[in-house]
Amino acid sequence: MAIPMTQLGSRAFHHEDNEDVEREYDHLRDLARAEADKRGDCFERSKRAYEDGDGARAKELSNQGKAHDAKMKEYNRQASDYIFRENNAPGRVDPDSIDLHGQFVEEAERILEQRIRADQARGQTHLHAIVGKGNHSANHVQKLKPKVEQLCQELGLQYSTEDNAGRIYINLQGGEPIPPQHGGYGGQQDQYQPHHGQQQHGGQHRPPQQHHQQQEQDETEMVEGLIPILLQKLEKACCMVM
Missing domain, CATH: 3.30.1370.110 (Ribosomal Protein S8; Chain: A, domain 1)
Structure with a gap:
């Protein structure tokens, strides 16, 4: 099925003005239109040749029309792929x-x-x-x-x-x-944007509550370790006074 040559909007590039992008896109679409015109001409001439009883000429022109049709589709595919890459390049649209x-x-x-x-x-x-x-x-x-x-x-x-x-x-x-209501892509933003996720380097990440409990335990162990040292200093001080 032929693709109707009507596009969305007057500008193909949906971001900042970029004449180079528009020019390349228009060039590919123009090539496709030129091939479409040649295709139509060949098919029309093929039809007339067939009506005139020249089957060989009709077949030849029909094959030429099919060749132009293939070229038209290829140029349109290139234009479609090109503008899609430009409009959907990283940073130009959200992941979702x-x-x-x-x-x-x-x-x-x-x-x-x-x-x-x-x-x-x-x-x-x-x-x-x-x-x-x-x-x-x-x-x-x-x-x-x-x-x-x-x-x-x-x-x-x-x-x-x-x-x-x-x-x-x-x-x-x-x-x-x-x-x-909030950002993120289906609740899986890190999956879609792996380079934007939070990375962990070494050790096991602890939830906030576990981290708080570990901090209290470390402080207790530190105090308990200081008690014998303080007692030894007090004993020495008592001996010196006596």
């Missing part, structure tokens, strides 16, 4: 979010479904799908939001729209779609 800006609708659907299934397998509880507010869409009608909602319905997931943030909150484990 996915930014779908710059994706064609069918591309976004595929990417989101893969992410949902992967997160569910890891035991994550929720996901924020960034779909935009529709400010730059034609007549301010969002193209991606209905597709995301449809996907959630097909997967049996409950969701809620965060209009002000241009996001859709998806509950990955069932239940009401209530966004978490």
Whole structure:
């Protein structure tokens, strides 16, 4: 199935202005459009050749059209992968979010479904799908939001729209779609961001109560150890006075 060449928003890169990113993205999409035009031309000429009774020519043009179709899909794949890496680079989105800006609708659907299934397998509880507010869409009608909602319905997931943030909150484990009040990714932030977790170097970490009890025990042992020394000094002092 051909991918409709309509993307989310007027800008593919959903962060600070970066002309290099936009330029590379536009270049790949333009190459895909050029191949789509060539594909359409070949198929149209193939149809006319077939109607004229030139089966060999029709077959040749059909194969050329299929070749252009393959190139179009490859350029679109490169553009999709490229803008996804840029929009979802570390530090640009939260670990429990996915930014779908710059994706064609069918591309976004595929990417989101893969992410949902992967997160569910890891035991994550929720996901924020960034779909935009529709400010730059034609007549301010969002193209991606209905597709995301449809996907959630097909997967049996409950969701809620965060209009002000241009996001859709998806509950990955069932239940009401209530966004978490605190940070962290499904209660497993350290699992998702292992380099941000608290590391322990040597020795066994003690809970606060055990640590307090150990401190009291150490102080008691220190006092008990000082008592014989003090008694010896007192005895010497008494002997000197006498």
